[in-house]
Each structure stands twice: as structure tokens, then as C-alpha cells.
Amino acid sequence: MNQRPGNQLFDAYFTARDMREVFCDQGRVQAMLDFEAALARAEASAGLIPLSAAASIAAACQAGHYDFSALGEAIATAGNSAIPLVKALGKQIAANDAEAERYVHLGATSQDVMDTGLVLQLRRALALIESDLAQLGETLATQALRFVATPLAGRTWLQHATPVTLGMKIAGWLGAVTRSRQRLQELKPRLLVLQFGGASGTLAALGEQAMPIAEALAGELQLTLPDQPWHTQRDRLVEFGAVLGLIAGSLGKLGRDISLLMQTEAGEVFEPSAPGKGGSSTMPHKRNPVGAAVLIGAATRVPGLLSTLFSAMPQEHERSLGLWHAEWETLPEICCLVSGSLKQALLVADGLEVDADRMARNLDLTQGLVLAEAVSIVLAQRVGRDTAHHLLERCCKRAVAEQRHLRAVLGEEPQVTAELSALELDHLLDPAHYLGQAHTWVERAVAEHSALTA
Numbered sequence: 001m002n003q004r005p006g007n008q009l010f011d012a013y014f015t016a017r018d019m020r021e022v023f024c025d026q027g028r029v030q031a032m033l034d035f036e037a038a039l040a041r042a043e044a045s046a047g048l049i050p051l052s053a054a055a056s057i058a059a060a061c062q063a064g065h066y067d068f069s070a071l072g073e074a075i076a077t078a079g080n081s082a083i084p085l086v087k088a089l090g091k092q093i094a095a096n097d098a099e100a101e102r103y104v105h106l107g108a109t110s111q112d113v114m115d116t117g118l119v120l121q122l123r124r125a126l127a128l129i130e131s132d133l134a135q136l137g138e139t140l141a142t143q144a145l146r147f148v149a150t151p152l153a154g155r156t157w158l159q160h161a162t163p164v165t166l167g168m169k170i171a172g173w174l175g176a177v178t179r180s181r182q183r184l185q186e187l188k189p190r191l192l193v194l195q196f197g198g199a200s201g202t203l204a205a206l207g208e209q210a211m212p213i214a215e216a217l218a219g220e221l222q223l224t225l226p227d228q229p230w231h232t233q234r235d236r237l238v239e240f241g242a243v244l245g246l247i248a249g250s251l252g253k254l255g256r257d258i259s260l261l262m263q264t265e266a267g268e269v270f271e272p273s274a275p276g277k278g279g280s281s282t283m284p285h286k287r288n289p290v291g292a293a294v295l296i297g298a299a300t301r302v303p304g305l306l307s308t309l310f311s312a313m314p315q316e317h318e319r320s321l322g323l324w325h326a327e328w329e330t331l332p333e334i335c336c337l338v339s340g341s342l343k344q345a346l347l348v349a350d351g352l353e354v355d356a357d358r359m360a361r362n363l364d365l366t367q368g369l370v371l372a373e374a375v376s377i378v379l380a381q382r383v384g385r386d387t388a389h390h391l392l393e394r395c396c397k398r399a400v401a402e403q404r405h406l407r408a409v410l411g412e413e414p415q416v417t418a419e420l421s422a423l424e425l426d427h428l429l430d431p432a433h434y435l436g437q438a439h440t441w442v443e444r445a446v447a448e449h450s451a452l453t454a
Contacts, residue, residue: 149167196218197229231318234315241330379416
């Protein structure tokens with residue numbers, strides 16, 4: 001069976017289907033045709049072209065009428081996608097209304113078509129990302145509350161530190177998601193704007209009708225009319241790319257934490273299981289974090305793509321050579337990678353499998369050492385900070401050397417028992433009693449999420 005060549009093997013793993021539809025050939029061409037149809041209607045409303053011509057142009061602005069392979073080949077000669085598309089559009093219109101053909105693309109330039117088409121695609125992409133982020137936030141809020149009091153070892157420099165809770169860790173993921181949602185809301189007015197400047201950005205070809213047409217065109221497309229065309233001012237697109245980079249990085253952090261917690265030596269939190277998921281080609285026992293791999297992979301790839309957008313910012317004069325071209329596939333690919341990461345994050349977060357017993361056992365791996373700070377803090381109030389620190393340090397070393405629990409060693413230390421009763425020591429060496437503000441952090445993260453969602 002012959003199939004059209006393309007890079008489809010990994011799409012289902014790294015990219016969400018609905019996002020790929022936004023940036024497939026059909027999506028790109030239709031977005032540009034939507035600009036052309038809206039331009040014709042705007043010019044007709046200003047009396048520049050006949051209403052009948054606008055109707056004929058709009059009728060031809062259906063992507064299904066065009067041969068994408070032929071367009072792709074023509075781009076290699078034309079230098080951009082708008083030139084061959086406008087030619088093909090003109091031919092399509094002329095076949096039915098020769099009079100209308102003369103009004104196609106009137107006053108616009110190729111970059112107006114492509115940039116505004118891209119903005120229309122980004123609007124759809126943004127809606128998908130916002131929806132998934134909101135859903136992910138809701139799932140993480142639920143999970144954070146569910147595990148608000150479930151203790152596990154905090155880890156600093158990959159070593160056991162003091163106890164935290166799983167809910168607190170999840171609340172950290174949630175906070176990053178909430179901040180990204182806020183950033184997307186803030187940038188929308190800057191991103192979702194019309195590009196319409198004509199040959200050099202002056203709209204001189206439209207004379208006195210330029211501004212009325214620009215305003216009408218923005219209205220037709222439900223975009224904002226910016227203060228001026230932005231052909232070589234690319235900060236709008238780069239800002240969006242940068243926020244997507246932050247999202248990818250935050251999801252990568254989630255994936256990294258999950259993968260570490262899934263390690264055999266930890267075995268505390270797992271991605272949801274499913275038949276055939278995470279297996280090995282040779283080792284039947286394996287349960288690999290395949291969802292986390294996508295999150296980490298996207299977080300690794302997106303910064304390189306984002307650097308391309310930043311590198312392409314110093315564009316020449318009123319129209320760029322090569323730097324604009326470098327953007328064409330870059331920002332869509334970032335959108336696709338983030339979409340795939342979000343889909344995997346949703347699956348992972350919703351189906352988290354938690355082994356609280358293993359967490360408790362791991363907390364005790366060092367036989368009480370993770371609670372040494374708790375004892376030291378209280379003891380410092382009675383014998384002084386420096387004395388307490390050195391006393392606990394000595395007891396910890398002895399516990400390790402003798403392979404005994406810290407509680408037993410402390411119970412034999414006269415300087416300790418003179419200040420702390422057996423009941424106090426038992427309390428201080430219980431992880432559940434040394435969780436600080438973990439519960440508060442969860443409540444605050446959930447509250448911020450809820451406020452944004454309301």
C-alpha cells in the first residue's frame with residue numbers, strides 16, 4: 001500500500017491530533033484563504049470592489065479546491081506560500097467570474113496573508129492549549145488535595161532531605177500550570193492582531209480607504225487592529241513561543257519528578273498502567289515512564305526551537321530575507337510539541353498510582369536521619385544552636401556507624417535525654433509531625449487555580 005511520504009511515525013506520541021490538524025497543510029492553506037476572503041469582504045464594505053466580486057472570491061476560498069503538492073513545489077520557486085496560492089486562487093475565480101479575478105489580493109502583500117493566516121492558526125492553537133492547561137490544573141488540584149497529608153521524603157541534590165507531602169509536590173506542579181495560564185491570558189491582546197501593511201507597510205495602494213479597510217478586515221477576522229504593521233517586529237510571536245517554552249519546561253519538571261519517583265529504588269508514584277504501556281522489547285518486567293519521556297523530550301527540544309525564534313528577531317528594514325523564513329515551521333512545531341506534552345501530562349496526572357506504604361518505608365531508609373533537623377531545632381532552644389547542631393551531627397554519625405535507628409541513639413545520649421523526654425523524641429521523629437506548611441501550600445495553590453478558573 002502506497003502512502004504519501006511524511007513524518008507520521010512519531011506524531012501520535014509527540015503531538016496531539018487536534019494540534020496537528022491546526023498546522024497541517026489544510027490548516028495553513030485555509031487560514032490564508034480566510035484572510036483573502038475577509039479582505040475581499042472588507043474592501044467591498046468600503047466600496048473599493050463590487051459586492052459580487054467579494055462573493056466570488058469568498059466562494060473560491062476553500063482549501064479543498066487546491067492541490068497542496070503543486071503548491072509545495074511552487075513555493076520552491078516563489079519563495080513563500082502566498083504567491084502560488086494567490087495565483088491558484090485567481091485561476092479558480094477566473095474560471096467562474098473573470099471580472100472578480102482582478103480584485104483578488106488587492107492592496108495586500110504576501111506576508112500579510114501568511115502572518116495573518118498564522119495568527120488565525122495560533123488562535124486555534126491557543127484555545128487548545130488553554131483548554132488542556134485548565135483541565136490539567138483541575139486534575140492536579142484534585143490530586144494535590146487527595147494527597148495533601150501523604151508524607152514522602154523530600155529530596156535535595158537527589159538525596160533524602162526532610163519530609164514533604166505528595167500533595168505539596170503536586171501543588172508545585174499546579175502553581176506552574178496556573179502561572180502559564182495567566183501568561184497566556186495576558187499575551188492574547190498582543191498576539192491576536194491583524195497583519196496588514198501592503199508592500200512596505202504603508203498601505204499606500206489603498207489610498208484614503210486604507211484605514212477603513214484595515215478596520216473592516218480586522219473586524220471580519222475578529223482580530224485587533226495593531227498600532228502599525230509588524231512585518232519585521234516579531235516580538236509578538238516570540239513572546240508566545242517563550243510562554244510555550246515555559247509550559248514545556250514546567251511539564252518537563254513534572255515528567256522528571258514522576259520518572260524519578262518511578263525508579264525501582266524509589267517506587268513511590270507511577271504513571272497509570274495500561275496493557276502494553278511502558279514495556280520493554282526484551283525485559284518482561286519493565287514498566288517504563290513513557291508519558292514522562294514525552295514531557296522531558298518536549299522540554300529538551302523546545303528551547304532549541306525557541307532559540308531560532310529569538311535569533312530571527314533582528315529582521316532587516318521592512319521585510320526580512322531568511323529570518324522570517326526561519327519562523328515558518330518553528331513556531332508551529334513548538335505548538336505541536338507542547339500539545340503532545342499536555343496530552344501526556346493529562347493522562348499521567350489523572351491516573352497517578354501512589355504507593356504510600358513504600359513512601360513510608362523509604363522515609364525510614366536512613367533510620368530516622370531525615371528527622372535530625374526536627375530534633376536539632378527544638379534542642380537548640382534549650383542548649384544553643386551550635387551545641388545542638390554538633391550534638392545531633394555526632395549522634396547521626398554514630399547511628400550510621402552502628403547501623404541503628406537515630407531514635408535509639410538519641411535515647412542513650414545523656415545531653416539529649418536531659419532536655420527531651422521519650423515522648424518528645426517519639427513525636428519529633430514522626431514524619432507526620434514535621435510537615436511544616438505543606439498543607440498551606442496546597443491550599444494556596446488550589447485557591448489560585450480556582451480563582452483563575454472561576
